[in-house]
Amino acid sequence: MIDTVLFDLDGTLLPMDNDVFTKGYFQALAAALAPCGLEAKPLIDAVWRGTAAMVKNDGTRLNREAFWQTFESVMPGWKPEYRARTDAFYRVDFNAAKRFTGENPLARPLIDALKQDGLHLILATNPLFPKDGVETRLRWIGLSAADFELVTTYENMHYCKPNPRYFTEILAMTGKDAAQCLMVGNNMDEDGAAATAAGIRTLIVTDCLINETCTPLSTYPNTTFADLYRAIRAQIS
Numbered sequence: 001m002i003d004t005v006l007f008d009l010d011g012t013l014l015p016m017d018n019d020v021f022t023k024g025y026f027q028a029l030a031a032a033l034a035p036c037g038l039e040a041k042p043l044i045d046a047v048w049r050g051t052a053a054m055v056k057n058d059g060t061r062l063n064r065e066a067f068w069q070t071f072e073s074v075m076p077g078w079k080p081e082y083r084a085r086t087d088a089f090y091r092v093d094f095n096a097a098k099r100f101t102g103e104n105p106l107a108r109p110l111i112d113a114l115k116q117d118g119l120h121l122i123l124a125t126n127p128l129f130p131k132d133g134v135e136t137r138l139r140w141i142g143l144s145a146a147d148f149e150l151v152t153t154y155e156n157m158h159y160c161k162p163n164p165r166y167f168t169e170i171l172a173m174t175g176k177d178a179a180q181c182l183m184v185g186n187n188m189d190e191d192g193a194a195a196t197a198a199g200i201r202t203l204i205v206t207d208c209l210i211n212e213t214c215t216p217l218s219t220y221p222n223t224t225f226a227d228l229y230r231a232i233r234a235q236i237s
Contacts, residue, residue: 002201002236004176005114006167007148008185009125009134011208012225014141015102018210024100032089036082038075046075054128055160059169063127063154090132098140108142110229115147119236123148124170124183126190127157150174161190167198182235184228188215196220203228203235 007013010021026047030040050071054063061069072078114121123145125134131153135145145151150173152166159166171178178199185191185204188211192202204222211217223231 002180002182003118004120004122004174004181005232005236006122006124006170006181006183006195006200008183008187008191009123009137011186011210012184012191012205013104013107013143014137015104015208015225016100017208021097021100025094025097028093028096029086029089032093033082033085036077036079036085038077038082042076046071046078049074051128054154055163057159057163059158059165061158063157063160064130067128067154087130087132090130090136094133094136101137101140104141104225106225106228111143111147113229114232117233120174120176121148122170122174122181123151124167124185125152126161127152127154127166128160129154131155161187162194164194164197167195167200171198182232184232186210188217188219189213192220201235203231 010016011018026044029047030043033043050067053066053070057063057066111121123134131145131151134151134153138144150170152170157166157169159169167183171181181200183191183195183200183202185195185202186206186208188204188209192204192215195202202220204217204220205225205228206217206222207225221231221235
């Protein structure tokens, strides 16, 4: 019986066009680090290299370590003391990227209703960001890390989507069986195929659908966010 719901964040709880958001986020990050004398293009290239290292992580190190070891090895002019500035960015200046996302007044009522139903909730956002960056994005839709029993971040995970081991790591951390869980996301590959490969049932939210492999939408149960509560109840009943 399903008693746990895993939620993706970007494009699911938090509406966004991924490309628009990423471009705006990188602009804000480059502006925050410009006083250090770091140029935007090599900075963004190094962030992408670090991100790729996290996506390819084989579980032998935390995603945070995969990112920083790669980033610092390729970023010209980088000094270890600049990490404090990046930490501050995700707590404060990252808020500038909010304008590159949408509003979702339905997120808070949905989470409250599911908690009232006695369900366990996990924020299964791709762990490419530090905890502060995840909490900042949650605040944009009226939520917080306290609304979830587990929030995946680059500090506590050894894998990323679309690796199915990302989901099996969540199961190990929470003591859940795959049959107890439902994954709610907007990405047919990272949420749909990867969770399914880990044995977790998937529900796709179509408002900001990502389907790079052109997988038939009928492959997974799907819904709009407006009907998400009813769709979740139908899956767990």
